[in-house]
Amino acid sequence: LNKREEAQTKSDFERDKSREKFSSLTIEEAQLNLGKNDNEWSSTLSVIKQMTAQLPILEKEVPRLWKRLREALEQEKQEHNYINISRYQEICTEDIKLTAEEDQLQALDYFNKIGIVSYFATDENLRTIVFLNPNWITQGIYAAISAENENMKSGWFTKTWIDEFWKAHPNKYTFNDRSLLLRLMLKDNFDICYPSPDSNTYIVPMLLPDKLGVTGFESEMKFLYRYPYMPKGIVARLIVRLNEYIEGDLRCKTGVVFWDKKTGCRAKVEQDVDPTSGLKLLSIELKGGTIDQRKEFLGKIREQVDYIKKSAFRALNYDEMVICNCEVCTSLKAQYPNSDKEEQRPFQFALKTLSKYANAGTNTIECQRKMGPVSISELMGTVYPQNQIEQKLRAMESNTPPTTPTPTPSKADDKRKNVITGAIIAIVIFMLVGGFVFLFISLEINILWFISSILFILLLFPSIWSFAMTETDKDSLTGFSKVMDKLNVFKPFTSSKKK
Structure with missing residues (x-):
C-alpha cells in the first residue's frame, strides 16, 4: 500500500477478507512510502525473497548438468537476446555433454517455467527460437502498449507505426526483432492484439473503452462463470482468441458480442458482479439459431475460457453456473429480467454439483425457488447436447488439477x-x-x-x-525473476544440497 501523504489513489485491498477467501495462501501486507529514501522498500524485498524461497518448485532436485547449462545460457545472453534451437542444442551437446534431445527439451521446459528463458513450444513459428532475455521482450511490448499515442490509447495501432516505434526504441530492435515481438503479441502467445480485416491495423482489446453499449439483448440461453477472484484481462484475451466471430465494432475492454454467421447465433460476453455475494461474474448470453446450435456456440466460447485458465491462470478457481429452467425460475426471468434481488432471480446450480449428484445416482436436485425437485438431465441439457451429457459428467467427476512432473535425472x-x-x-x-x-x-x-x-x-x-549426486537448483519463479532482474535488486540464487 502506498502511504505517501499526497497520494491521490487508494488501495481497495482488504487483508482480512482476502485471508478468509484465500485460506490456502500466505498473505502479508506492507505499507510503503516510495517518496522517501528509507529502509521500507529493502525490508519489503527481504520478505518477498523469503516467501519466494519457500515455494515448492524451488525444492525440486534437478540433474547436476542443468546448473552448468544454466550458466552457459547466462553467458550466451551477454551477446544474444535470443538464439535458435539448433544453437541451444549445440551448447547442450558440445559444452555440457547433455546429448539426448529429450533431456535437452526437458531442461529447456524447466528453465522456461522458472523464468530463466522464454520458450514457446506450441507455436510453430516460434518453437525454433529460445529467448534468453525475457526482459528484452517485456521492455519492447510494454513500451509499445503504454506509448503516448492517441491511437494506441484508443485500442489500436498500425503496423507502420509500431515498426517505427521499435526502430527508435533504446534497444534498437532489428527487422527480425520487430517481427518476433509482433508475433508474440498475437493469438496463442500473449493474446494482446489481433489483426483487423485491414491487415495493416491491429486491435488491442485491453485498451478499448470500458462500456460495451449493447442494450435490448433478449437472450434465450445464459451461462455464468463465478470467480472468487477474477484477474484483469480475461475478456480481452477471449476477444483476441475469438476475434473472427466479433460482430462489427461490438467490443470493449470488458465485453463483446460474438456472431456466428453460419448459424445466426449471437453471444454477449460481459464481466459482471453478483449483486448478492459481490463475486465477479463472466456472463454469457446467447440467442438466435436452434437450441443445439446455441449449445455448440457456447461450447466454443467455454473451450477458449478454459484454454485461458490453463495457459495463464492455472491456480485460478471458478464455478460454472447453470441457470435453472424450471417453470418458477422461467417465470421469474420473464417477470424480473434485470432484478438485483436474489429472490427475484432464477436459481443457479454449480455444474460440478450437478455432476456429483448425477454420478451418485441421483436424478433430481432441489431448486430453492420452486422448493421442489428439478431434473439434473434437463439442467445439463441446457448446456450440452443430449448425446454428450453422460460423457461430460464422467469427465468432470474424474478431472483433477494438473501437476508439474518432477524433473528426472539426465x-x-x-x-x-x-x-x-x-x-x-x-x-x-x-x-x-x-x-x-x-x-x-x-x-x-x-x-x-x-x-x-x-x-x-x-x-x-x-x-x-x-x-x-545431483544438485538442487533454487531459482526464482517466472514473474518474480523478471521483475527483480529488471529492477536489478535481486539476482536468482542457487544453493547446492549434496547427499
Whole structure:
C-alpha cells in the first residue's frame, strides 16, 4: 500500500477478507512510502525473497548438468537476446555433454517455467527460437502498449507505426526483432492484439473503452462463470482468441458480442458482479439459431475460457453456473429480467454439483425457488447436447488439477553414477584380493594393506559421491525473476544440497 501523504489513489485491498477467501495462501501486507529514501522498500524485498524461497518448485532436485547449462545460457545472453534451437542444442551437446534431445527439451521446459528463458513450444513459428532475455521482450511490448499515442490509447495501432516505434526504441530492435515481438503479441502467445480485416491495423482489446453499449439483448440461453477472484484481462484475451466471430465494432475492454454467421447465433460476453455475494461474474448470453446450435456456440466460447485458465491462470478457481429452467425460475426471468434481488432471480446450480449428484445416482436436485425437485438431465441439457451429457459428467467427476512432473535425472547423470559405482566396487575387490595375497607373506604387511586401503577409500569416497549426486537448483519463479532482474535488486540464487 502506498502511504505517501499526497497520494491521490487508494488501495481497495482488504487483508482480512482476502485471508478468509484465500485460506490456502500466505498473505502479508506492507505499507510503503516510495517518496522517501528509507529502509521500507529493502525490508519489503527481504520478505518477498523469503516467501519466494519457500515455494515448492524451488525444492525440486534437478540433474547436476542443468546448473552448468544454466550458466552457459547466462553467458550466451551477454551477446544474444535470443538464439535458435539448433544453437541451444549445440551448447547442450558440445559444452555440457547433455546429448539426448529429450533431456535437452526437458531442461529447456524447466528453465522456461522458472523464468530463466522464454520458450514457446506450441507455436510453430516460434518453437525454433529460445529467448534468453525475457526482459528484452517485456521492455519492447510494454513500451509499445503504454506509448503516448492517441491511437494506441484508443485500442489500436498500425503496423507502420509500431515498426517505427521499435526502430527508435533504446534497444534498437532489428527487422527480425520487430517481427518476433509482433508475433508474440498475437493469438496463442500473449493474446494482446489481433489483426483487423485491414491487415495493416491491429486491435488491442485491453485498451478499448470500458462500456460495451449493447442494450435490448433478449437472450434465450445464459451461462455464468463465478470467480472468487477474477484477474484483469480475461475478456480481452477471449476477444483476441475469438476475434473472427466479433460482430462489427461490438467490443470493449470488458465485453463483446460474438456472431456466428453460419448459424445466426449471437453471444454477449460481459464481466459482471453478483449483486448478492459481490463475486465477479463472466456472463454469457446467447440467442438466435436452434437450441443445439446455441449449445455448440457456447461450447466454443467455454473451450477458449478454459484454454485461458490453463495457459495463464492455472491456480485460478471458478464455478460454472447453470441457470435453472424450471417453470418458477422461467417465470421469474420473464417477470424480473434485470432484478438485483436474489429472490427475484432464477436459481443457479454449480455444474460440478450437478455432476456429483448425477454420478451418485441421483436424478433430481432441489431448486430453492420452486422448493421442489428439478431434473439434473434437463439442467445439463441446457448446456450440452443430449448425446454428450453422460460423457461430460464422467469427465468432470474424474478431472483433477494438473501437476508439474518432477524433473528426472539426465542420461549423462545416470551414466556418471554407474561408472563411479563400478569404480568403487573395483577398488573394494582389489583391496580384498591384495589382502588375501599378502596373508601368505606376512600378517603385519596384510594389516598395513587393509589399513592403508581403508584410509584411501575414506579420503576418496566423499569426492566421488559428491561428484555423482545431483544438485538442487533454487531459482526464482517466472514473474518474480523478471521483475527483480529488471529492477536489478535481486539476482536468482542457487544453493547446492549434496547427499
